[in-house]
Amino acid sequence: MKKAVFPGSFDPITLGHVDVITRASHLFDELVIAIGVNDSKKYRFSLEERLSFITKTFENIPNISVETYTGLTTAFCKEINADFILRGLRNPADFEFEKAIGITNRQLTGIDTVFLLTSANTAFISSSIVRDIIKHKGDISKFAPKAVIEGLI
Numbered sequence: 295m296k297k298a299v300f301p302g303s304f305d306p307i308t309l310g311h312v313d314v315i316t317r318a319s320h321l322f323d324e325l326v327i328a329i330g331v332n333d334s335k336k337y338r339f340s341l342e343e344r345l346s347f348i349t350k351t352f353e354n355i356p357n358i359s360v361e362t363y364t365g366l367t368t369a370f371c372k373e374i375n376a377d378f379i380l381r382g383l384r385n386p387a388d389f390e391f392e393k394a395i396g397i398t399n400r401q402l403t404g405i406d407t408v409f410l411l412t413s414a415n416t417a418f419i420s421s422s423i424v425r426d427i428i429k430h431k432g433d434i435s436k437f438a439p440k441a442v443i444e445g446l447i
Contacts, residue, residue, distance in 0.1 A: 297324040298378040298408065301367045304329055304344050305337045306442045308424055310416040312351060314382035318410055319355050325380070327352070328370060329362045338425045343445055350441035368403040379407045384417045 300315055304327070319325050327348050331341060339347070345360060352358040363370040367379060379399060381392045389409070396407030411417075424437050428446065435443055 295323040296321075296378065297326070297374070297376045298322040298380045299326045299328045299367065299371050299374070299376045300380040300382075301328040301330055301363075301370075303332070303335070303337065303421070304348060305421050306339050306344065306424060306438055306445075307347050307351060308416070308419045308421055308438055309436075310382065310384065310412050310419040312439050313413045313416045314380070314410050315352065315358065316355070318380050318408075319358055321408075322378070322380075323357060325358050326374060326376065327358065327360045328367070329360065330367065331362055331364045333364075338428070339445075347439070347441040347445055351439045368399050368405055371405050372403060377405070379405055381407055381409050382412050383409050384412050384420075 298318065300318065302311070304311060315325065315327060329341065329344055329348070341362060345362065348360045371379060379396070381396070383389050383392060392407070392409065399405055399407060419437050424434055427434050427437065
């Protein structure tokens, strides 16, 4: 059984995340969306809101679950017996950053990182862009899933 973890802060989850997660759900027997908690980071959405957005978005995909964790992603992977870390790549800068982390994680624990390229129509979307649109009362319907939009109402 192949189990992967897709870690992130998901503040909020975007259609770019949804694209990668949906496609990855066909590659792994189990996919855990892992919301990392960093007490020193200021989030736009509470942990409960982010958990709700993700759970609602993927409620109809049985091999996807959502969990929260603190500390190293690799420690969380070991704790839940995950074989892989999944990361989405939007651009060459993402690749260089994620490559270094992936190599480090493999050196530390032997856990491999699997990269999926985002689809062309979502490659420009980031959580920070979505937060900025929300801040200025713009329309996020082309950038975030329905659960996030409904959470703002």
